Amino acid sequence: MGGVINVLSRFTHEQDSKLFISEMKLPALKLIAMYLGQSFFTFFYISMLSNLGEKIAFRMKSDLFASILKQDIAFFDAQRTGEIVTRLTADIQDFKSSFKQTISGGLRAATQIIGCSVSLLMISPYMTCISMLCIPSVIAVGTVFGSILRSTSRKTQAQVEKATAVADEAISNIRTVRAFAMDDQEEIMFVQEAEKAKDLNEALGFGIGIFQAGTNLFLNGTVLMTLYLGGYLLSTNQLSAGEVMSFLISAQTIQRSLAQVSLLFGSVIKGLAAGGRVFEYINMTPSMNLKGGRIIPDKFLKGEIVFQNVTFAYPTRKQQVVLENFNLSVPAGKTVAIVGASGNGKSTIVALVERFYDVDNGSVKIDGYDLKTLDPSWLRRKALGLISQEPILFGTTILENIRYGKPDATDEDVRKAAQLANADEFISHFPNGYQTMVGERGATLSGGQKQRIAIARALLKDPKILLLDEATSALDAESEKVVQAALDNARKGRTVIVIAHRLSTVRNADIILVLNNGKIVEMGTHEHLQQLKGYYWALTYQQQPQAEGG
Numbered sequence: 001m002g003g004v005i006n007v008l009s010r011f012t013h014e015q016d017s018k019l020f021i022s023e024m025k026l027p028a029l030k031l032i033a034m035y036l037g038q039s040f041f042t043f044f045y046i047s048m049l050s051n052l053g054e055k056i057a058f059r060m061k062s063d064l065f066a067s068i069l070k071q072d073i074a075f076f077d078a079q080r081t082g083e084i085v086t087r088l089t090a091d092i093q094d095f096k097s098s099f100k101q102t103i104s105g106g107l108r109a110a111t112q113i114i115g116c117s118v119s120l121l122m123i124s125p126y127m128t129c130i131s132m133l134c135i136p137s138v139i140a141v142g143t144v145f146g147s148i149l150r151s152t153s154r155k156t157q158a159q160v161e162k163a164t165a166v167a168d169e170a171i172s173n174i175r176t177v178r179a180f181a182m183d184d185q186e187e188i189m190f191v192q193e194a195e196k197a198k199d200l201n202e203a204l205g206f207g208i209g210i211f212q213a214g215t216n217l218f219l220n221g222t223v224l225m226t227l228y229l230g231g232y233l234l235s236t237n238q239l240s241a242g243e244v245m246s247f248l249i250s251a252q253t254i255q256r257s258l259a260q261v262s263l264l265f266g267s268v269i270k271g272l273a274a275g276g277r278v279f280e281y282i283n284m285t286p287s288m289n290l291k292g293g294r295i296i297p298d299k300f301l302k303g304e305i306v307f308q309n310v311t312f313a314y315p316t317r318k319q320q321v322v323l324e325n326f327n328l329s330v331p332a333g334k335t336v337a338i339v340g341a342s343g344n345g346k347s348t349i350v351a352l353v354e355r356f357y358d359v360d361n362g363s364v365k366i367d368g369y370d371l372k373t374l375d376p377s378w379l380r381r382k383a384l385g386l387i388s389q390e391p392i393l394f395g396t397t398i399l400e401n402i403r404y405g406k407p408d409a410t411d412e413d414v415r416k417a418a419q420l421a422n423a424d425e426f427i428s429h430f431p432n433g434y435q436t437m438v439g440e441r442g443a444t445l446s447g448g449q450k451q452r453i454a455i456a457r458a459l460l461k462d463p464k465i466l467l468l469d470e471a472t473s474a475l476d477a478e479s480e481k482v483v484q485a486a487l488d489n490a491r492k493g494r495t496v497i498v499i500a501h502r503l504s505t506v507r508n509a510d511i512i513l514v515l516n517n518g519k520i521v522e523m524g525t526h527e528h529l530q531q532l533k534g535y536y537w538a539l540t541y542q543q544q545p546q547a548e549g550g
């Protein structure tokens, strides 16, 4: 730049443009090279930093999601979806932004501080040492303040998480919200939680502001002190005027860099708190692994299920024992129906066969092998087929929803499973057939259609054991008949546990168990239990006329 200005000043009165151009050439080229170099380094530095930030965020996101998927079902009982999603989104975003800002601003400030500190030491070690005396106390105050702000930041993020969870629940259950005209109430709940988050954020901003103001005051104080000390050393001829000037300029550069660091402080606090929350989930180890253990080869798998002295309470409600010394034997290839009043532990039995939870005492065995020794992934992918009351479909095509049961199944396998589930006919009537998109959670299908797709999905893996947890209870009589016919088809050659309230669903079972307070109180065939005129009879009494009539 200086070279160009020199040349320009010489040529202000000269009109010889040729000479002007030739003399300008070298400095201008130097300047262009410098600017190009600077642009290149800016590009290199920004793209490298962005690249690194994105890689770290991607890695954290993948590790976090993988860790979440591995957690025990009890973890999901205790956490709200919105809270988990916040860690995957907002927290990782906060961590990434903080990382980028800290590296870019921090690197610049650190090089300036180191470079200028060296020149300060070279100019006057005495003055430098005096200026640095107060640094330990600043570090101490900064550490204490930092930990207070970090805890506020953690609280703020937890509150943001809560607000997101409220919004998430309202949006995913929008039909229920609308049906109960709770739109205003949900809005109020969200605003209340969001307001708390805003207040905490404001408190955090206030704390960061105080910290930055304090840092600036301290830094300006050091400049004043340097001036005073420099004046003294100048008057006593220990330093020249030039040295005092250089010292001041270097000290001011350090001051500006430190002010920059204090500005970064807020972002670092947020990033650390967000990173801490992400790593908290990443480092969580589930109590049971998803893979590993014994696999029973297909040809030896019979499907006998035995509960032996099982005692179980849900991990989130340890004080309520749902099953106590519970015994149950389901012979291979038989259908066992479990009936009983609501809340008696019927679905819990299914959850334990799926090994969603481990029993507290006793054991659940399949073909004589304790579930804890079997490979859970094999168990769920191959041995068990679960069909529950509310079939959950994914927002993709019917084909992919059924194929979810066995990702390597051919289109023909999918069609066969759909035929077995009485679903092929209605699917073929859709204009796009198996390629029909089902909408979020299968919103564009009827209850009976969704259930039959869920049955096809479960049948595709050809499981030896079928678990039907109130599979037809949400359907009207007409859909129930079709779905029931599909289930009767599906039962052939499999061990089946059916949980149902409807007489029509259970009367054909080989054995019917009546559960009361987690204990089997009656057991036998429909006819036998009818004659007993006990719990079963009482439970099914009201349904009898219709059932007998139908």
Ligand SMILES: Nc1ncnc2c1ncn2[C@@H]1O[C@H](COP(=O)(O)OP(=O)(O)OP(=O)(O)O)[C@@H](O)[C@H]1O
Pocket (backbone or CB within 6 Å): 077, 314, 315, 316, 317, 322, 340, 341, 342, 343, 344, 345, 346, 347, 348, 349
């Ligand atoms: N995830 C869970 N965490 C804590 N407690 C649970 C959980 N699921 C069920 N419970 C409790 O365990 C008990 C048995 O519930 P379960 O769902 O097995 O009953 P059920 O007989 O299937 O009832 P329903 O016929 O109404 O479906 C109930 O008191 C219930 O509140």
